[in-house]
Amino acid sequence: MKRVGMLFVAMAATLTIACGGSDDGAPSSPTAPSATPTPSQPAPSPSNGGLTAPNNLRVVSVTGSQVTLAWDSTGAPEYLVLVGTAQSSSNALSTNTTQTTYAWTVSPGSYYARVQSKNGTATSGSSNEVNFTVSQ
Numbered sequence: 001m002k003r004v005g006m007l008f009v010a011m012a013a014t015l016t017i018a019c020g021g022s023d024d025g026a027p028s029s030p031t032a033p034s035a036t037p038t039p040s041q042p043a044p045s046p047s048n049g050g051l052t053a054p055n056n057l058r059v060v061s062v063t064g065s066q067v068t069l070a071w072d073s074t075g076a077p078e079y080l081v082l083v084g085t086a087q088s089s090s091n092a093l094s095t096n097t098t099q100t101t102y103a104w105t106v107s108p109g110s111y112y113a114r115v116q117s118k119n120g121t122a123t124s125g126s127s128n129e130v131n132f133t134v135s136q
Contacts, residue, residue, distance in 0.1 A: 054117055
């Protein structure tokens with residue numbers, strides 16, 4: 001009987017250690033996942049790639065059919081200029097530039113413009129939207 005009891009204790013101790021328990025009978029606490037990324041586990045990034053939207057978009061000039069926009073830099077490698085004939089649309093112009101100003105010739109009409117920061121993988125939200133009218 002003594003051998004059976006010792007065998008049972010030895011098996012219980014082996015199971016406890018293999019399953020992560022302690023030998024004092026108290027349950028072990030689970031190991032929390034590491035919050036620090038490792039080289040094989042890159043840090044998560046926001047869907048916009050950490051880019052911030054340009055700000056202070058403004059119409060610098062409307063001369064004839066030539067329109068010039070400018071905005072404050074966010075340090076992005078390029079900017080997406082979006083112009084439309086209705087608010088939040090981009091049906092008139094959608095183009096990239098590396099500058100914080102953009103000039104182009106546009107047909108007469110009323111337009112809404114906004115700008116987004118852009119890098120190779122992501123695009124930010126939009127800047128403030130400005131409205132301007134071109135007449136000839």
